[in-house]
Amino acid sequence: MGVALGSIDGRFRPLLRIRCSNGGDEILALLDTGFNGERLCDRIVAAEIGTIPSGRSDSVELAGHIKSQAQVGHATILWLGQPRQVRVLVSMAPPARHVDGEPVAIVGGALLAPSLVLLDYAAMTVEIEAQE
Amino acid sequence: MTASTKGSGFAEDQVDFAVEPPTTLDPPRWLEKHELEAIGCKADAWLEANKQIVDALPTGTVVMINIGTGEYETGPDHEAARVRFDRRFGATTIGHVHRVRMPTTIGGGWWALHSEV
Numbered sequence: 155m156g157v158a159l160g161s162i163d164g165r166f167r168p169l170l171r172i173r174c175s176n177g178g179d180e181i182l183a184l185l186d187t188g189f190n191g192e193r194l195c196d197r198i199v200a201a202e203i204g205t206i207p208s209g210r211s212d213s214v215e216l217a218g219h220i221k222s223q224a225q226v227g228h229a230t231i232l233w234l235g236q237p238r239q240v241r242v243l244v245s246m247a248p249p250a251r252h253v254d255g256e257p258v259a260i261v262g263g264a265l266l267a268p269s270l271v272l273l274d275y276a277a278m279t280v281e282i283e284a285q286e
Numbered sequence: 287m288t289a290s291t292k293g294s295g296f297a298e299d300q301v302d303f304a305v306e307p308p309t310t311l312d313p314p315r316w317l318e319k320h321e322l323e324a325i326g327c328k329a330d331a332w333l334e335a336n337k338q339i340v341d342a343l344p345t346g347t348v349v350m351i352n353i354g355t356g357e358y359e360t361g362p363d364h365e366a367a368r369v370r371f372d373r374r375f376g377a378t379t380i381g382h383v384h385r386v387r388m389p390t391t392i393g394g395g396w397w398a399l400h401s402e403v
Contacts, residue, residue, distance in 0.1 A: 188393020197316055209311035211325045216388045223326040224388045246319045
């Protein structure tokens with residue numbers, strides 16, 4: 155069964171490196187269990203990972219029940235040792251300046267299911283294990 | 287579940303559509319912010335006008351609204367709804383996704399992604 159390993163940084167954020175199947179570099183993603191989609195990023199990162207726009211929008215609900223709009227695209231990533239097509243939500247917020255060690259994408263519950271996710275805040279490690 | 291074939295389905299008398307969103311994207315491209323906002327506005331009007339229909343659907347049903355015509359397709363998940371929508375309206379037709387009583391939530395991540403460090 156496939157396993158993904160990550161780490162928890164000094165700001166207590168669970169982080170994972172994810173490889174896209176378009177042959178590009180790995181990207182650093184924040185594991186956010188408050189996000190129930192598969193993946194969220196901005197337009198620049200979406201293009202870098204080969205996301206294909208679908209022309210569809212999705213209403214998203216932020217903390218405090220604030221509503222916003224995101225675009226929907228599709229990309230293929232290598233996830234737990236297997237290629238997996240994921241539904242990517244693309245933020246229209248202005249892309250942030252990317253800083254080394256800072257995540258450029260968010261992965262959520264829809265990508266994690268049905269895996270075993272172990273967040274070890276003693277060892278500061280993340281382990282995700284396929285369960286199928 | 288069946289798809290709507292009636293009218294536009296929009297509560298247009300309730301909303302001022304100052305900006306009309308595009309109805310197709312060919313070739314595929316990312317929507318501009320004002321286009322996305324216009325689509326969201328039309329989608330909200332559609333959901334308000336069709337509240338009884340949407341409320342009667344099972345929780346988790348994905349409704350894909352054709353922003354140009356107000357017709358829609360449904361499915362038990364995103365992929366099923368997308369396949370039905372694309373088959374009926376074409377893959378380049380602009381649509382809006384609504385999941386019944388299961389909105390996409392982002393929590394604090396949106397800000398985490400876009401915060402300056």
